[in-house]
Amino acid sequence: MWFTRSLAVCLLVVSGVSSSSSSSTPSATPAQTKRYAILDNDWGAVSFIPILLALKGDMEILGLASNTANTWQRQSAHHALANLELANLTCIPVLPGSTHPLLHTPHRFHTWEALHGALPWQGAFAPESQDGNDPTSGDPDRLVREAFIEGFPRGSIDESRSAASFMVDMVRRYPGQVSIYSAGALTNVALAARLDSKFAENARELVVMGGYVDVNMLQVVGDVELANVNSDINLMIDPESAKIALTAPFPEILIAGNVANQIPSTQAFLDEVHEVRNPLTRLFHDHYGTEFPFWDETAAAVMVDRGVVLNTTTAYIDVDVAFGSPNYGNIHVYQKALMPPGLRNVTYVHRVDGERIKGMMKEAMQNPPSC
Ligand SMILES: *[C@@H]1O[C@H](CO)[C@@H](O)[C@H](O)[C@H]1NC(C)=O
Ligand SMILES: *[C@@H]1O[C@H](CO)[C@@H](O)[C@H](O)[C@H]1NC(C)=O
Ligand SMILES: *[C@@H]1O[C@H](CO)[C@@H](O)[C@H](O)[C@H]1NC(C)=O
Numbered sequence: 001m002w003f004t005r006s007l008a009v010c011l012l013v014v015s016g017v018s019s020s021s022s023s024s025t026p027s028a029t030p031a032q033t034k035r036y037a038i039l040d041n042d043w044g045a046v047s048f049i050p051i052l053l054a055l056k057g058d059m060e061i062l063g064l065a066s067n068t069a070n071t072w073q074r075q076s077a078h079h080a081l082a083n084l085e086l087a088n089l090t091c092i093p094v095l096p097g098s099t100h101p102l103l104h105t106p107h108r109f110h111t112w113e114a115l116h117g118a119l120p121w122q123g124a125f126a127p128e129s130q131d132g133n134d135p136t137s138g139d140p141d142r143l144v145r146e147a148f149i150e151g152f153p154r155g156s157i158d159e160s161r162s163a164a165s166f167m168v169d170m171v172r173r174y175p176g177q178v179s180i181y182s183a184g185a186l187t188n189v190a191l192a193a194r195l196d197s198k199f200a201e202n203a204r205e206l207v208v209m210g211g212y213v214d215v216n217m218l219q220v221v222g223d224v225e226l227a228n229v230n231s232d233i234n235l236m237i238d239p240e241s242a243k244i245a246l247t248a249p250f251p252e253i254l255i256a257g258n259v260a261n262q263i264p265s266t267q268a269f270l271d272e273v274h275e276v277r278n279p280l281t282r283l284f285h286d287h288y289g290t291e292f293p294f295w296d297e298t299a300a301a302v303m304v305d306r307g308v309v310l311n312t313t314t315a316y317i318d319v320d321v322a323f324g325s326p327n328y329g330n331i332h333v334y335q336k337a338l339m340p341p342g343l344r345n346v347t348y349v350h351r352v353d354g355e356r357i358k359g360m361m362k363e364a365m366q367n368p369p370s371c
Pocket of ligand 3: 345
């Protein structure tokens with residue numbers, strides 16, 4: 001995988017040299033190579049920060065993809081658009097992702113829960129929401145307008161192109177330069193990897209929010225909320241896709257699992273960001289809340305600036321896809337000498353510089369980027 005990529009870089013350099021006598025533009029050196037990103041998420045009402053972080057980090061965002069994890073894909077795509085409208089960033093397109101996981105359905109998920117125990121947060125598979133929250137179960141295509149506290153989007157989603165085919169096309173256009181960021185289910189990433197067998201190796205990297213390891217005890221020693229923040233809904237909503245994506249030959253896979261719980265949201269930080277008043281700091285201050293850590297933001301910061309990462313382990317990784325297992329949809333890590341065949345190594349992030357990430361978030365919201 002690395003070999004393929006460095007070979008591609010060599011070829012680029014060679015072609016740059018050989019064409020230097022002609023009028024074509026010389027290739028950039030790897031350090032100057034422009035970085036692109038596709039951000040795939042189960043977008044919610046206050047989910048613009050990863051977008052701002054990527055733009056502030058000099059990445060060009062090719063598009064936002066929607067997936068089904070916390071809520072159904074269609075609602076999530078509209079939240080993506082609403083967040084872009086609020087941030088005046090509608091130059092970025094929203095690509096509708098797959099509404100359904102590869103195999104999983106609410107019924108199948110509840111059958112699994114009956115066998116193995118309930119999850120505190122069941123994402124889109126939770127019993128049908130009735131109270132103005134993002135939709136769960138029921139009709140996957142319905143939009144719940146009351147849940148758009150950021151404002152219902154004025155524009156509409158272009159349904160003519162799917163997120164997976166967009167990912168494939170963009171990686172073909174910019175080989176070695178596109179970071180795929182996944183902070184929800186991995187359905188679209190798996191579909192792209194299956195559509196084009198060169199997709200993963202020609203991307204730059206896959207950065208994932210999710211993939212907790214050894215958190216079972218944390219589901220017991222505290223309250224249901226502690227169990228909640230240690231459950232892996234992003235992978236569990238579509239275990240088969242998670243396995244396909246996390247074993248695909250991306251040059252690098254970065255996992256922000258347990259570490260995503262490292263930076264708690266605090267009232268003091270919400271207030272500090274709101275010292276500068278704009279629509280983004282207001283929405284963040286009034287509606288982000290202090291219940292959940294900065295999950296998606298941590299993964300985005302890791303993608304943008306590897307300097308925030310303080311400690312990592314290289315691990316070979318698999319996803320449990322046995323329906324009869326209590327760990328269905330959770331990851332298992334191996335060292336090379338002991339792993340089964342077919343796995344690949346990932347960079348498992350253990351510790352990040354929380355103050356630096358909060359500094360990046362604050363700057364991005366107080367001084368937001370434009371199109
Ligand atoms: C977006 O543009 C509107 C209209 O110009 C402006 O009032 C608003 O503050 C802008 N939002 C941000 C986040 O800059
Ligand atoms: C990195 O994190 C791992 C897992 O938490 C820990 O065992 C190890 O001691 C850490 N290493 C450093 C240098 O902090
Ligand atoms: C990860 O796997 C790649 C490809 O097999 C290999 O080149 C690289 O050395 C591995 N990294 C580590 C740290 O083991």
